[in-house]
Amino acid sequence: MAKYEAPDFFDLDSLLTEEERMVRDAVRDWVSDRFMPVVEKAYSEGYFPKDLIPELAELGVLGGNLDYADFPRLGPVAYGLVMQELERGDSGLRSFVSVQGALVMFPIWRYGSDEQKARWLPALHSGEAVxxxxxxxxxxxxxxxxxxxxxxxxxxxxxxxxxxxxxxxxxxxxxxxxxxxxxxxxxxxxxxxxxxxxxxxxxxxxxxxxxxxxxxxxxxxxxxxxxxILPGAKGLGGPLSCLNQARYGIAWGVVGAAMAVYDEVRQYGLTRIQFGKPIASFQLYQAKLVESLTEITKAQLMNLRMGRLKEAGGVTPYHVSMAKRNACHHALEIARTGRDMLGANGVAGEYQTMRHMCNLESVKTYEGTHDIHTLILGRQITGLDAFGAA
Amino acid sequence: MKIIVCVKRVVDTETRVKVAADGRSIDLGGVQFIMAPYDEMAVEKAIQLRDAAGTGSVTVVTVGPAAATKELRTALAMGADDAVHAVVEARMGPNATAEALKQVIDGREYDLILCGKQATDEDDAAVGPLLAAALGLPCVAFVHGLTVDGRTAIAEREVDGETERLDVDLPAVITAQKGLAEARYPGLKGIMAAKKKPLETVACDATGGKTELRSLELPPARAAMVKIEPTAAGMQSLLTALRNDKKVL
Structure with a gap:
């Protein structure tokens, strides 16, 4: 497999801190070296590569953003970049980490008793417990x-x-x-x-x-x-606050999947020769690459802005809804288009695009479907509730 | 156990390099940089030796551009205790580098100095031995096994397919060969902690160069392969090519 070249058309790299870049690169390297060699087998046979859990824990990604004990305490942008890099590998890998961190550790950390925290947070962070x-x-x-x-x-x-x-x-x-x-x-x-x-x-x-x-x-x-019982949570707000954490990670994550697809089809187009020239020299192929890269860039910008807002305490669930909705929609479109650009090879397991495409169908659906996020945003914009109980 | 590790920022080994317009440097546009892989092994080994001793420190040192802070932070994230950066933007040959490192290291306490056997950019494999000579220390290069027993290091290296084992008095300079240690991934906890570790910037005189880079060029492109069918006609064309084009028959 060719070396992964992550698209960064607007040089967002220069807007990251050195620490954020190092965190991203550490996870990117780990995914390239340790996860990419095993993902196709895991996907085709239908299992999660459990033996990598200790390595994920050692890396520090499980609940790595929580302000607890000696956890890494990643900032929101670093945490988002971790999600982006994990999902560059596979949405299943990012899902594992999202669930562990945002949906299990977060509510225990936020709403749990000291006893619940002490019993579970260290064990979940170290991967001893899932x-x-x-x-x-x-x-x-x-x-x-x-x-x-x-x-x-x-x-x-x-x-x-x-x-x-x-x-x-x-x-x-x-x-x-x-x-x-x-x-x-x-x-x-x-x-x-x-x-x-x-x-x-x-x-x-x-x-x-x-x-x-x-x-x-x-x-x-x-x-x-x-x-x-979690002493601090009462009402639907409890689980929704967890989903808000996880959706934040999804918005970043699916951009990673789209980046993987874009990189694969770009490299493919430059090496696949038809009619005596690389297929990337054809206008239709170029147009698709341009559309994909443009949407990736827009989603990257939205994520980074959302992360900086979160850092400053100014992010709302509506920002997260928009970012999740937009990123999932475009990532799936990019993957579908990418599958098409790979021709017959696009259905082969040797290429990762169709795996991402199939995954993204779920990611677009879970944690608030595209349509539900549309209605959440519609209600926010108009003040009129289109989906409240009859 | 106090260990100093010398590291270098190099172009990522997976980069396809281009020669710049001046014909004497690499076009750095869009190029990724890493800590030289053998240096990374040296850092890992130093951390392991310190942890096994249960006491001491690992100090990473680089002579290089301001941007090489990133490689020092990586070493700190892996577990080194502090870092020293002699900022020099221009390319330096091995003599100048060893001389600059000597200036940085002089006056510091150490039991052992580790280097990668060579940086993966210019592949001189000279800085370690030159540094040892400058400091008047013993040197064992290309070491793939290393233990420390009191004031003696036991270094192993491969010579003609055999393993050579050397006792060397400390302090000494050891250069790392593949097999010495497998560098760990800097974990997120390490990365977040690295920011708070001391990174000192120092001046050095980098004019001690005894070599000058005259020019750089890429190796000639390989000619396309010719496929010869396993038929009588194919064999005939092979013979013709060997006789007339290659003139080996």
């Missing part, structure tokens, strides 16, 4: 507020019943952050996956995110101690 996040249900995707999973008080503790679906990392996890209604209000619970009555079933047969584990979680009279 976590998953249970919000989506079989019948409640875009409408998480309608969830049916329920906790009821039982003596000092709780009893949990219900089911969650499309849960990344489920089958690898030792701990789940599960959102359930208690007296009609959404609360988070930190649930060890070996609790009696807790069943995890892998969802096989995906045509997307094949190098990532997706599972169904089933709770049947799972007894939890009083200490299992």
């Amino acid at each position: 976590g998953c996040f249970g919000l989506t249900e079989p019948d409640h995707g875009s409408d998480p507020g309608g969830m049916e999973t329920k906790a009821v008080r039982d003596g000092d503790g709780f009893v949990l019943n219900g089911a969650k679906m499309w849960i990344t990392n489920g089958n690898m996890a030792q701990v789940a952050v599960v959102w359930a209604k208690l007296d009609g209000v959404i609360h988070g619970f930190v649930v060890p996956t070996d609790a009696p009555g807790f069943t995890v079933r892998e969802q096989r047969g995906k045509h997307s995110l094949r190098a990532s584990v997706t599972s169904e979680l089933i709770f049947q009279d799972v007894r939890l101690p009083a200490s299992a």
Whole structure:
């Protein structure tokens, strides 16, 4: 495989700190050396390369942005660049890290008790434990507020019943952050996956995110101690704040996937000879490259601005919605176009573009679909709610 | 154990270089830079020796352009304790580099100096031995195994397919060959911590050069290969080519 040449048309490199560049390069090198050689096999056979978890932990990417103990405490831009570089490898790799960091460690860090933090944060950071996040249900995707999973008080503790679906990392996890209604209000619970009555079933047969584990979680009279509840979270705001963290990472991540695709098709076009000349010399090929690079550049700029806003404390969920929506949409379009530009070779596993294309179908859908983000932004712009409960 | 490691900022070994218009330098447009890979092994080995000793320090030193701060920060992110940067923008030959390093190192305390066996740009493999000579220290070059026992280092290197094992009095200069250590990825924690580690900028006299770069050129492009079919006609054309074009028959 040719050496990865990351596109940076507007020299955004010069807007990064030395530290941010070093963080990005460390993850980029790791992905090139350690992940790229194994991803195609993992994807085609449908497994997450678990043996790399200790290396990811050693690198420091698991919850690397959280202000806790001796964690690296990455700033928002450095954290975003980590996501970009991981997803340059595969959306499944970025998903693993996003779930662990933004959806499991973040809520424990933000809403958890000191005991919950001490029990789980170091173990999740060092990769000794894997976590998953249970919000989506079989019948409640875009409408998480309608969830049916329920906790009821039982003596000092709780009893949990219900089911969650499309849960990344489920089958690898030792701990789940599960959102359930208690007296009609959404609360988070930190649930060890070996609790009696807790069943995890892998969802096989995906045509997307094949190098990532997706599972169904089933709770049947799972007894939890009083200490299992996240004391600081009450209502839908809790899980939505986690999603906001994860979506921030997705906006950066999918640009990495688009950059990988762009680099692959550009290099391909320069070496693939048809009609006696490189196909990159044809106007149609050039037009597609230009469109792709332009959209990548715009998304890179939006991400960097979003990161600097986050640093200054001025980012809103609406900024994140727009960046996630835009980046996913264009990354998927770039991957679809890229697949086409590779001709017949584009369906072969030797090229990564179609893998990214298939992955991005999921990434565009999860953590708020394109249309849901459109409605969130529409409501923000007009003040009129187009999707509130009837 | 106090260890000094000399490192150099070089063009990424995967870069396809172009000669600049002056015919004497590399066109640096769009070029990526890295710490020379053998220097990286030396840094890694130094960190391992310090950690095994449980005491001491690793100081990285470079003579090079202001931008080489990046390579020093990388070494600090890997785990070195502090760094010294003698800023020289112009290209330096090995004599001038060794002389400048001597100026930087003189007056500092150390038990061992490690260098890469050669930088991967000009491949002189001379700075380590020249530095040892300038400092009046013993030198073992091309070392792939190294342990320290009190005031003695045991260095291993390959000679004619055999392993040569040498005892050398410390302080000494050792240059790293492949196999000495595999450089770690600088982790994010290390990178974030590197910013807070001391990086001292010093002056040096870099005029001690005894070689001058006259010109640079790329190797001649290879001619296209000729495919000869395994047929009687093909064999005939092969014989003709060997006899008439190559004149080897």
